[in-house]
Amino acid sequence: MSTEAGRPAEPFDLDRPWCLDQRVAVRPEPFGALLYHFGNRRLSFLKDPTVLTVVRGLAEHPSARSACESAGVTAQALPAFERALATLASSEMIHRRDGR
């Protein structure tokens, strides 16, 4: 489970509210999903259906951590999901809802 959109530029804050960028289209695939950002024309891959559930749930949860828990991510697996979300944030696929 990871994405391949680039390297995280900064640590990811799991306790903040996040959401998918409006310019991103999500296409489910057998292995997970493809994401395409119409603004920066980047493509990313979600190599696991669970991370797709997390990403889609971000906007409805007060924090990324809560979106992960709701998708059934265990504490053990959480660091891997955090890395995946950080990668998505660095390529602007997801962004904070609370500004900064």
Add this chain to the structure above:
Amino acid sequence: MTASPLPLVEQFQRGLAAPICLTWELTYACNLSCVHCLSSSGRRDPAELSTADCEALIDEFARMQVFYVNIGGGEPTVRPDFWELVDYAVAHRVGVKFSTNGIKITPEVARRLADGDYVDAQISLDGATEQVNDAVRGPGSYRTALRAMSNLAAAGFRDFKLSVVVTRQNAGQLDEFAALAEEHGAQLRLTRLRPAGRGATVWHDLRPTAAQQRAVYDWLVAHGENVLTGDSFFHLAGYGQALPGLNLCGAGRVVCLIDPVGDVYACPFAIHPSFLAGNVRGDGGFTRVWRDSDLFADLRRPQSGGACTSCSAFDACRGGCMAAKFFTGLPLDGPDPECVFGHGEAALAVLAGAGGAGGAALPAPSPDHSRQVRPAAPARLPRPSGPVPVTIGRRRPPGRACDEDPLAGFSPGPPE
């Protein structure tokens, strides 16, 4: 982590719900007659898709979530409904990158393009100098392309693409191309010369030498992610380090081509009945062709590496480009004609010995929309002082380059 999923590349080889990189050639009509045109373009085909057909196809792309299409031709902008179709696609959230020789990129058009996020433009140029370019693309084509680039730059369109097919004649100009791109705020894209369409006729005269091929590879390694390649040099991975990109043949797996009459081919370099999967006007439309055609199902099965399987580089280059093999008469499960270890050259030499050099046994470009009337001889160059860089034996009137290619502009980073 989930239980060891297949590597991404292997997932891709099994096919996707929709293509990542779909090339759509809107017309076979073209104002130019490039000698290496992949689609043997020139004249419009009377059976080309109508505006309504095209809109229905865009609706289908939207339903399938095809994120963007690479529109080419022919010269797509000579279609009277071109801008209408671009607007229609964007309104349906299907992004567009179109490939053009620049003929219609006026200052007004450039300003309009610069305003939107969803449309990208790619200007074709095959020489960093007028002499080298026009020998391949025809008289005046250099100036047309440069004028288009200047218009885009003046309009503030950043990162449009300057797309170059690497040939023996321009392989020494890579730094000049990079400088041209930088000067115009564009991104350079280098692609491989394919022996497809009319390119099959001139391939032996235009293709880079083995030494140039190595130099191109080294240049690409040095310039990394800053230069796009549309994944087209994956056959060079045998030199060592893989170049950025997926490094796989995406034909029918992540890539396909829809031609102006709605025929669906496995890739933009394989316009030939052998790689025809169906037509978008058939029952079930494009979706059914992509998901259920026999040809694509075949391409998504594990492929045999044939003679290449025992090679140490097989995992890197996967035997190279299917279309390049097909149009040079080589077996599809053997080496690429430009195999870095020279296995392709050896196989070509055997073929030449058996059937005569570049002989009649090779698959002919089909369909062929080349103009019947030979245009003004491109050998009459504006500056006769230097040596004419290319002498090309034409068998038929030349056409235009549609250097679309798989995974254009696609750099996902190294697969894990």
